[in-house]
Amino acid sequence: MLRNAWLIPLLPALSFVAILLVGKRLPRRGAELGVGAVGASFVLACVAAWQWIDRVEGATGKSEGLRAFGKGVLGGEGGEHAEVAVAPVTRGFTWWQNGNVEFNVGIAIDGLAVMMLFVVTLVSFLVHVYSTSYMEGDRRFTHFYALLSLFTASMLLLVVADNTIQLLVGWELVGLCSFVLIGHWWEEKPNADAAVKAFLTTRVGDVGLMIGIIVLFFAAGTFDIQAINAQAVEGEIGHTLLVVASACLLGGIIGKSGQFPLHTWLPDAMAGPTPVSALIHAATMVVAGVYLGARLYPVFFEGFSIDGGTINVMALIGGTTIIIGAALAFVQNDIKKVLAYSTISQLGYMVMGLGVGAWVAAVFHLFTHAFFKALLFLGAGSVSHSGSHHSFDMKADMGGLRKFMPVTFWTFMIGSLALAGIIPFAGFWSKDEILATAGQNEFTFFLVIGLVGAFMTAAYMTRCVYLTFFGEYRGHGEPHESPRAITVPLIVLAGFSVLAGLVNASALEIEKFKEWVEPTVAFPALEHPEFELAGAALALAVALLGILVSYAYWFRNLGPHGITARNPLARAGYTFLENKYYLDALYENVIVGSIKGAIARASYWTNQRVIDGAVNGVATGAAQVGRFAYDVLDQKAVDGAVNGLAVSTGQTGGLLRYVQSGRVQRYALMLFASVALLSLALFVFSN
């Protein structure tokens, strides 16, 4: 299966075409095709994961393979056996060749890819199922499913890519699909605007990615990811080039993964249907950036000198994003926007994790975050679907829904606790590991930022849960529990949110994730933190404190309520947050405005005078050349030659027609005369 993993992206791609062609004529209007194809992909991804794990276990000397998993849990064998190199399974062919440069199409399957395949297909499958109910009766139901399939296919293509070109293709396809899906209800202007904003903002980062890929190609001489990584690790690429390449690639990550300062598109992307938000935030769009960081990690590792223990750009961007995103989540009234800012903040954790050398932890956080963030988004969708009549405003239309929607409430609670990092839910293990690695690698600054972020995360999630599920119902409808197509995915995801963390629970000495996912070929030697009770306890305490403070403020009505009305400083801070640090204003008024104004005028002038002049000049010149060509070349030279040939042929014919007398005897005379002449010539010249 590992060698045939190309089937996994192919199936949703085929279903995209099939839904477009015949979707509208099917009884479920194309949904069954999408669900079926992604479900099949999920099964294949599970098989691939199983085989990869078996391969790793086989290589590390546990011949009984997976059966050792149970023993590992019980006996705590994890991490004791020696490191054995397990190369990725690759397969591909040359797409086209240009000189010495080969452009390949292929797959490279290793632990990271297998993990992503599993997560993407699982979340996508659940989203497909969920949407059958959530999107029922939508005006573009069939197209929604077609694009959902293409979205999944693009992300899977990106994941299995063995070279940077193919990765870029998947990356851009993901961006395109997210654009279309965010603007699914484009009849309303804000939705269309949000789609364009998402597309253009990520495009800013994509330029960086493209330059980075080109720089890497000229530095390493290949597009092959494995080869680039190997060269970066062995120091065959100059450090300066690596710095440039990693800085450019980081631009791509910042754009795609919603890092500061290009995070502004992500909250606006909430304009799309909720299942799309879940897919974008959990499995496909935004994690593509983190995946890129993890995939080309040796480049970043060497480029930013991550092992040095000094502050580097990657960690700094991630750290800033954690705080910025979390702070904004406090002032949102839209439940999806709270979750969107929370995603930004959590992505900040992942990027910071990569930046402080916590590769395993960052990827692990990606893994667990996918489950609980998909859960939270789908939960929010369930609330709006059945509880608040398609509103997402927590303050105006929600509250007290706990009694009406028990399944949604409990699963949302599990997701929130996982996000807040409460033991034993998934988020605790992964977040704690990032913090532990940051501490171990002496990135104390980022450890502190991570702890502050954990505090804030716990606090804003408590606020969100309070406003949605507790207190009095403030809406105007009759809230009820959602249908089974919505609740079953919630329950499945809740199960994963509880259990996924146990795959790499370092406190219990289970480090399966590290064994299975971390590459052993062409990868820098990373420090792996020992579990520290004190650190974990501190992180947990901070999260609990966050919940406690928030609980006291909202549930018990303690603390300085109404301080924003009384204290000008607090009000200023609140306004600052409400306006999202004025970043949108900066982008729209200052940058876009200046482009609209001065630069637009300048370019208009250039357009009119320089470019139009040049174009007109070229046109006039071309016209004159054309006239010359017509008069002289065409009429005189070419036509003259043709006519002359015809006339001379005619005249020659006129002369020759006298020979054609039609009299056989004259022909015979010529024949005999010629024979006589030729015989004479033969006689003369042969002697």
Next chain:
Amino acid sequence: MALNQFLILSAFLFCTGVYGVLARRNGVLVLMSVELMLNAVNINLVAFSAFVRDVGGQIFALFVITIAAAEVGVGLAIVLLIYRNLDSPDLDRVDQLKG
């Protein structure tokens, strides 16, 4: 054996034939001149065959005689058709192919 007198006779006959073909206007006489040329060739073939003592040339002459008979059959048919169409065997009047 002397070869020359045969060759001279043959050359004389051939030239007579050529003259007949080129100069006579009656189609039947042109055909007869062609027969003269063929027979000049036959004399050559038989003479050389006897001179080099190889019977092949004589066999060749027999073939030429057979083919000449067939050729005369076709040729007389053509002349007959010309006569029917033009009421005359005069070949100068057969010039519809002139350019």
